[in-house]
Amino acid sequence: MSDPELTSRVRERLRAAGLPDERIDRVITRAAELVACIEALAALDPDLPEPALIWQPIEGAHP
Amino acid sequence: MTADELAFATIAELAPRLRRRELSPVELVDTVLDRIARLDPLLNAFITVTDEEARRAAQQAEEEILHGTYRGPLHGIPISLKDLYLTAGVRTTGGSRILADYIPREDATVTRRLREAGAILIGKTNLHEFAYGTTTINPHFGTTRNPWNLDRITAGSSGGSAAAVAAGLGVASMGSETGWSIRRPAAFCGVVGLKPTYGRVSRYGMLPAAWSLDHAGPLTRSVSDAALVLSAIAGPDPRDPATATRPVPDFSADLAGGIRGLRIGLPIHHYAGSLDPAVELAIEQAVKVFSALGAVVREISLPRARYAGIASSVIMSAEVTAAHERWLRERPADYGSDVRERIEAGLAISAGDYLRAQRLRRWIAEEMAEVLHTVDVLVCPTTPQVATPIAGGVAALHDPPPTVAEGPFNLLRLFALIGTPAISVPCGFSDDGLPVGLTVAGRAFDEATVLRVAWAYEQATGWGKQRPPAL
Numbered sequence: 001m002s003d004p005e006l007t008s009r010v011r012e013r014l015r016a017a018g019l020p021d022e023r024i025d026r027v028i029t030r031a032a033e034l035v036a037c038i039e040a041l042a043a044l045d046p047d048l049p050e051p052a053l054i055w056q057p058i059e060g061a062h063p
Numbered sequence: 064m065t066a067d068e069l070a071f072a073t074i075a076e077l078a079p080r081l082r083r084r085e086l087s088p089v090e091l092v093d094t095v096l097d098r099i100a101r102l103d104p105l106l107n108a109f110i111t112v113t114d115e116e117a118r119r120a121a122q123q124a125e126e127e128i129l130h131g132t133y134r135g136p137l138h139g140i141p142i143s144l145k146d147l148y149l150t151a152g153v154r155t156t157g158g159s160r161i162l163a164d165y166i167p168r169e170d171a172t173v174t175r176r177l178r179e180a181g182a183i184l185i186g187k188t189n190l191h192e193f194a195y196g197t198t199t200i201n202p203h204f205g206t207t208r209n210p211w212n213l214d215r216i217t218a219g220s221s222g223g224s225a226a227a228v229a230a231g232l233g234v235a236s237m238g239s240e241t242g243w244s245i246r247r248p249a250a251f252c253g254v255v256g257l258k259p260t261y262g263r264v265s266r267y268g269m270l271p272a273a274w275s276l277d278h279a280g281p282l283t284r285s286v287s288d289a290a291l292v293l294s295a296i297a298g299p300d301p302r303d304p305a306t307a308t309r310p311v312p313d314f315s316a317d318l319a320g321g322i323r324g325l326r327i328g329l330p331i332h333h334y335a336g337s338l339d340p341a342v343e344l345a346i347e348q349a350v351k352v353f354s355a356l357g358a359v360v361r362e363i364s365l366p367r368a369r370y371a372g373i374a375s376s377v378i379m380s381a382e383v384t385a386a387h388e389r390w391l392r393e394r395p396a397d398y399g400s401d402v403r404e405r406i407e408a409g410l411a412i413s414a415g416d417y418l419r420a421q422r423l424r425r426w427i428a429e430e431m432a433e434v435l436h437t438v439d440v441l442v443c444p445t446t447p448q449v450a451t452p453i454a455g456g457v458a459a460l461h462d463p464p465p466t467v468a469e470g471p472f473n474l475l476r477l478f479a480l481i482g483t484p485a486i487s488v489p490c491g492f493s494d495d496g497l498p499v500g501l502t503v504a505g506r507a508f509d510e511a512t513v514l515r516v517a518w519a520y521e522q523a524t525g526w527g528k529q530r531p532p533a534l
Binding site for chain 2: 010013014017018019023026027030031032033034035037038039040041042046048049050051052
């Protein structure tokens with residue numbers, strides 16, 4: 001884990017979700033990997049479409 | 064047919080003989096059950112074998128066919144289900160200790176449709192616990208072993224289904240895919256694995272992994288058989304709101320239509336430097352086969368697929384953790400350690416993260432829809448490697464951490480993420496005899512073209528006719 005600030009934020013999230021510290025220690029690396037990726041993406045601020053509430057595949061390419 | 068020939072025959076070969084009463088469903092089911100009794104102690108493909116129920120159902124099928132009531136090509140065919148499909152009166156464990164004694168009162172829609180088509184349920188297959196992992200190394204029900212090499216994994220999570228079909232322990236099996244859980248075990252075990260379009264097959268009565276990613280699909284010994292099973296299970300279901308209302312075509316009708324002039328996209332740059340030599344060679348040869356069959360193959364680029372692993376991992380983590388919220392609180396010690404850790408890690412995903420991943424998903428899907436205006440299907444390696452060692456019972460193959468990159472993990476998670484149909488077919492072997500798989504993927508709800516391309520390849524090469532030498 002190279003980003004102590006990220007680790008700290010993820011630890012707080014896990015603690016707020018009710019996970020005890022000994023369990024947080026076991027999962028912090030995996031959890032931080034996920035959060036780091038999605039936060040990095042947010043920082044890029046790509047022009048993303050709205051999510052679909054009932055998700056269906058895009059059918060635009062249908063013949 | 065000898066017992067071995069019966070055990071490795073396809074639905075397409077068996078069904079005409081059953082219909083003409085040249086073969087009895089009782090004889091066929093007895094052959095398969097005898098084989099399971101002999102070989103499953105080696106493979107551990109099954110959690111539950113429903114031998115008494117299967118023999119009763121075979122007797123009933125025989126009587127129906129004798130009296131002129133032939134239900135169709137699945138009538139009398141022995142089929143297994145991954146042990147996350149509910150089966151009335153037969154325990155459904157999800158590969159977990161938590162549900163080890165759970166006996167449902169009703170069938171999943173897939174179970175019911177297979178029974179109505181006359182298929183005979185022979186048992187429930189092993190899986191990675193709650194379908195949340197990639198090895199089928201299961202702490203509660205043991206490790207499923209690869210029929211091509213018992214020291215190798217089957218991959219997962221539908222590992223028991225893939226091993227059963229590869230070893231002749233049933234003619235077909237139903238699996239499920241949230242990331243790549245039908246196609247990767249199919250590739251590792253040398254069988255066909257079809258993930259239909261999201262919404263094509265009902266998930267009602269299927270224990271969930273991640274609701275917006277879960278797909279139901281068959282593992283079979285041939286492309287024709289995948290088409291036959293899909294025809295039986297597809298279609299709208301009011302009890303699964305994600306199912307599409309569009310009509311279900313006869314998926315077998317156009318298999319032999321040929322692929323001359325068809326445009327095939329090859330996103331091969333996603334695999335640069337990451338392929339086993341055997342996989343790389345098999346894909347090169349597959350491209351030559353497609354060209355010889357008259358298709359036009361060209362390399363394509365999918366820049367947004369670089370983000371597929373992130374979107375898939377964040378959505379999957381959030382949804383699986385939500386699905387397990389109560390058991391995680393009440394029975395945490397009953398989970399295996401790897402699955403418990405993955406579920407707990409999902410607690411770190413915020414609502415904002417989840418929605419950002421869903422927006423990303425749609426963005427990726429839009430690009431794929433545009434690409435599929437320029438080509439008819441994509442082909443790519445199902446996995447960059449062949450089956451890895453079990454390594455003394457320790458999980459030998461994990462999903463790598465998601466990264467923004469052109470890499471196999473992102474592309475392999477892509478098709479379940481955007482919901483488009485994809486099939487894995489055998490396309491060769493490594494020097495040490497382990498199967499290699501080729502994925503053909505297409506447009507939403509255009510399984511017919513995907514199956515036609517896969518069928519043409521299968522007929523031209525015959526890789527799927529190979530059997531594990533030790534079995």
